[in-house]
Amino acid sequence: MQLYHHAFSMDSQKVRLALEEKGIDYTSNHVNPITAKNLDASFFRMNPSARLPVFQNGTHIIFDTIEIVQYIERIAFVSTGANDMAFSNMEVINWMKKIQQWNPKFFTLSRIPEKYRLPVSKFTRRVLIARMAESPDLASAYHRKLKETYETEEKLKTPEVVKRSREQLIRLLDEVESKLGETAYLAGEEFSLADVMLIPVLARLVLLNLGDEYIGTRPNVAEYWELVKQRPSYRKVIGKYFDGWRRYKTLMKTWCFVRFRSQFKVY
DSSP states (O other): OEEEEEETTTHHHHHHHHHHHTTTOOEHHHOOOOTTTTOOOOOHHHHOOOOOEEEEEEEEEEOOHHHHHHHHHHHHHHHHHOOTOOOHHHHHHHHHHHHTTOOOOHHHHHTHHHHHHHHHHHHHHHHHHHHHHHGGHHHHHHHHHHHHHHHHHHHHTTTHHHHHHHHHHHHHHHHHHHTTTTTTTTTSSSSOOOHHHHHHHHHHHTTTTTTHHHTOOHHHHHHHHHHHHTTTHHIIIHHHHHHHTTHHHHHHHHHHHHHHHHHHHHH
């Protein structure tokens, strides 16, 4: 089984947490979207949306995050052969869908200073133009992606777009806060795939230095956050890259790559 992912991708984190929690072995393929590795022809040919993650098991390829997570659950069931292992109930599935409905794209980009965001956006556009020339058979798909990058920059100039994303996040966190006042985990007293979907959302807020505003002001969420950070899956998937000083190492390495390639026009 192959997983194409990256530490920066929130959906990748969700899938990797599921794999670690279920104890599934897989081959890890790092595809950094900020350095535009997701636009390489080999990956783009498999997934023209260029979004992460992508899960491949033989000839079976899945792009949707919830579908991947549920597929992992089925694999775990078959692999263990445990009769007492139950599939996620409707409450878990409903929470998974509710969390996945929040798209972090505009909220995240709006929090990144323009001096970092705009050079990366320009680098991505240059890479797309270069790939169009290198792979004429994919030119139309690359062109659609190029158009999407321009549209993203335009939408970021519209305050209402970012406002809607923020309001949706607040509603979600308020609902989570209420639920965690009743149970230890999101869908009951046991850790579930609903928690797998939520943890990366909280980690993204901390990465953006918004933990105090969005997590700290919700005592149940704050207590839950301290609890789930102790799990081995969190430490391997997220903590390894973003806890403490590690976040600066991870981000600086990527930023230097983009600056170097842009400076010498290597796309």
